[in-house]
Amino acid sequence: MGVGQAPVVKRPWLPRWLTSEHPFPWLFPAAALMVVFGLYPLYKAVETSLYKKNAATRKLVWDPDFNWTKVLFDERVWNALFNTLMYTGIALFFQLVLGMLIALLLDSDRKGYGLLRAMMTLPLVIPPSVTAMMFLLMLNGSFGVLARGLVAMGFIPPGFPILGDSSTAMAGVLLAEIWQWTPFMVLIMLAGLRSLPKEPFEAAAIDGATPVQAFFRLTLPMMSKVIAIAVLIRGIDLMRAFDYVKVMTDSGPGTATETMTSYAGRIYFGNADFPYASTISLLTLILVIVTSTLFMRIFKVKL
Amino acid sequence: MELSRRWQLLRDVAAVLVTGIFMFPIFWWALTSIKPISAVFDKDRVVWFDFVPTLINYGVTLFGMSRSQLAIDDGLGMGVAGSSSYDSRQSILDSIIISVGSTAITMVVAVLAAYALSRMRFNGRDSFLNWVLGQRFMPPIAILVPMVTIYAGLGMRDNQNLVLGYVGIILIYALMNLPIALLLLKSFFDDVPQDVDQAAMIDGATRWQSFSKVVLPMVKGGVAAAAVLCFIFAWTEFLLSLFLTTQIRAIPVKIQTFVTSTGNEWGFITALGTAAIIPSFIFILLVQRHLVRGLTLGSLKE
Numbered sequence A: 001m002g003v004g005q006a007p008v009v010k011r012p013w014l015p016r017w018l019t020s021e022h023p024f025p026w027l028f029p030a031a032a033l034m035v036v037f038g039l040y041p042l043y044k045a046v047e048t049s050l051y052k053k054n055a056a057t058r059k060l061v062w063d064p065d066f067n068w069t070k071v072l073f074d075e076r077v078w079n080a081l082f083n084t085l086m087y088t089g090i091a092l093f094f095q096l097v098l099g100m101l102i103a104l105l106l107d108s109d110r111k112g113y114g115l116l117r118a119m120m121t122l123p124l125v126i127p128p129s130v131t132a133m134m135f136l137l138m139l140n141g142s143f144g145v146l147a148r149g150l151v152a153m154g155f156i157p158p159g160f161p162i163l164g165d166s167s168t169a170m171a172g173v174l175l176a177e178i179w180q181w182t183p184f185m186v187l188i189m190l191a192g193l194r195s196l197p198k199e200p201f202e203a204a205a206i207d208g209a210t211p212v213q214a215f216f217r218l219t220l221p222m223m224s225k226v227i228a229i230a231v232l233i234r235g236i237d238l239m240r241a242f243d244y245v246k247v248m249t250d251s252g253p254g255t256a257t258e259t260m261t262s263y264a265g266r267i268y269f270g271n272a273d274f275p276y277a278s279t280i281s282l283l284t285l286i287l288v289i290v291t292s293t294l295f296m297r298i299f300k301v302k303l
Numbered sequence B: 001m002e003l004s005r006r007w008q009l010l011r012d013v014a015a016v017l018v019t020g021i022f023m024f025p026i027f028w029w030a031l032t033s034i035k036p037i038s039a040v041f042d043k044d045r046v047v048w049f050d051f052v053p054t055l056i057n058y059g060v061t062l063f064g065m066s067r068s069q070l071a072i073d074d075g076l077g078m079g080v081a082g083s084s085s086y087d088s089r090q091s092i093l094d095s096i097i098i099s100v101g102s103t104a105i106t107m108v109v110a111v112l113a114a115y116a117l118s119r120m121r122f123n124g125r126d127s128f129l130n131w132v133l134g135q136r137f138m139p140p141i142a143i144l145v146p147m148v149t150i151y152a153g154l155g156m157r158d159n160q161n162l163v164l165g166y167v168g169i170i171l172i173y174a175l176m177n178l179p180i181a182l183l184l185l186k187s188f189f190d191d192v193p194q195d196v197d198q199a200a201m202i203d204g205a206t207r208w209q210s211f212s213k214v215v216l217p218m219v220k221g222g223v224a225a226a227a228v229l230c231f232i233f234a235w236t237e238f239l240l241s242l243f244l245t246t247q248i249r250a251i252p253v254k255i256q257t258f259v260t261s262t263g264n265e266w267g268f269i270t271a272l273g274t275a276a277i278i279p280s281f282i283f284i285l286l287v288q289r290h291l292v293r294g295l296t297l298g299s300l301k302e
Helices: A023-049 A064-072 A075-106 A113-121 A126-136 A145-152 A169-194 A199-206 A212-221 A225-241 A244-246 A262-270 A273-296 B006-034 B056-063 B069-073 B089-119 B125-137 B141-152 B161-189 B194-202 B206-220 B220-236 B239-244 B253-255 B266-286 B288-295
Strands: A051-053 A060-062
Touching: A023 A051, A023 A113, A023 A212, A023 A225, A023 A273, A023 B089, A051 A064, A051 A075, A051 A169, A051 B239, A060 A244, A060 B161, A060 B288, A064 A075, A064 A225, A075 A113, A075 A169, A075 A225, A075 A262, A075 A273, A075 B006, A113 A169, A113 B006, A113 B194, A126 A169, A126 A244, A126 B006, A126 B125, A126 B220, A126 B253, A126 B266, A169 A225, A169 B006, A169 B253, A169 B288, A199 A212, A199 A262, A212 A225, A225 A273, A244 A262, A262 B141, A262 B239, A273 B125, A273 B141, A273 B266, B056 B266, B089 B161, B089 B206, B089 B220, B089 B253, B089 B266, B141 B161, B161 B239, B194 B266, B206 B220, B220 B266, B220 B288, B239 B253, B253 B266, B266 B288
Parallel strands: none
Antiparallel strands: A051 A060
């Protein structure tokens, strides 16, 4: 490659930590970006949450306990927390089960399956806000094709506003979420399935194990690491869900689909109460940190 | 395991059916974009294929054609209020500038850091990796509130100066994509044996030379995959661009403005939406091979 002949450029006047032999110059741009746009705003968010917004004068007053006490007794926070956890749990369950089933279905070397697998990846790259619009269109009470289908099957009365009724709005939002991100699980499960060794399955088949037994006794245990990583990454993204809720229901009707993130957004835009919006945002961060750390400890996963 | 022919046929049918179900929303979306208004809003029946296709929605959103033409063609005299707000050419340009700009910055920053984290042994290496990972896990909303205030203070949010506005969004997207790009690139660098750059350095190359002339060319595929993923994530991002700028309307935000108090302009929404997802579809098919690794931050390989 000619590197052998390249003269070694030595710059003795440069301190060693500024040369390429030292990690500093390599890491500095990344560190700078993460400090300026990550740590500093985070510090400002914590600081902002310690102020109280005076409703009358619209001034910020130093009052460290105010927002953090308020948050504990705010029923809407508990509602949003419940919605966030329910949203995360239901979506994870469906994405995991459907993802595994579809992966098993598509895991074949036959002709045409490669095309089907490639098609399955397409939903992943649609902007979530556009996906939300897709389902808004299909779930529209008066002309939505999906709503019409549900009416024809007798599940809902004609003209029923699925996203406008507090009993079904969350299901409607979840439908978009599950549609878009089940392919994520499919892809990861497929990668996991393809990396499994063949011998245990051959041995099991000789011993007369049924495919179902082989799945539960062999496939699942051997895939546990892959499943744990998929659940961790997906779960973190689910807990900060915003786009679908914002576009499809705007947290409504009432607070039926309000999640932590969308509640913070509502406080921010609606009341311009920056300190309280910061507090709720930080609570979301704490939720993510606590649950992901617990998950990583319990299931012994490391990314 | 061998399946009997009947079971195999059943499996083929099921596989096609399931994929079809997942393709349906995209199909319906694209179909709606070429329907005339009357077919979209038909309250009596679902219109499948019995309509006269029209490209007017694309004409208005992508080429800035007059909206009044739409009303004339459709034989409806409904609310023709001018076309400027549906002309999305500026938004497409904004999205391209933001996505390309942030991808470029992310890649430069991430390639450098990933190389060092893969190749050098130093104190705090694991802490740095954890910091990066933590950055990936941080909900954007946590930094959003102060960022809005900071950007507004710097004149980056209301964009009297458009360039400042672009810089602001590009930098925040670069941060958003940094962890995934960095961890993905690190996993590609880890695949290259350490002996490779050791040999180059024994031959007298500096660290920089062994990186730029030897190792980097060996991970070209990985760099391309990471760049494509960064581009797609920037292209589809919604929350940050919704809050952090008032003048720059990236496509995901622009589409939301077609939701009006009198009704949703589904024709324009679906046309712009369809146009916006086509580049992503092309890109994602190009990096199929590295997709799983990218989505799992380099921890699973296909």
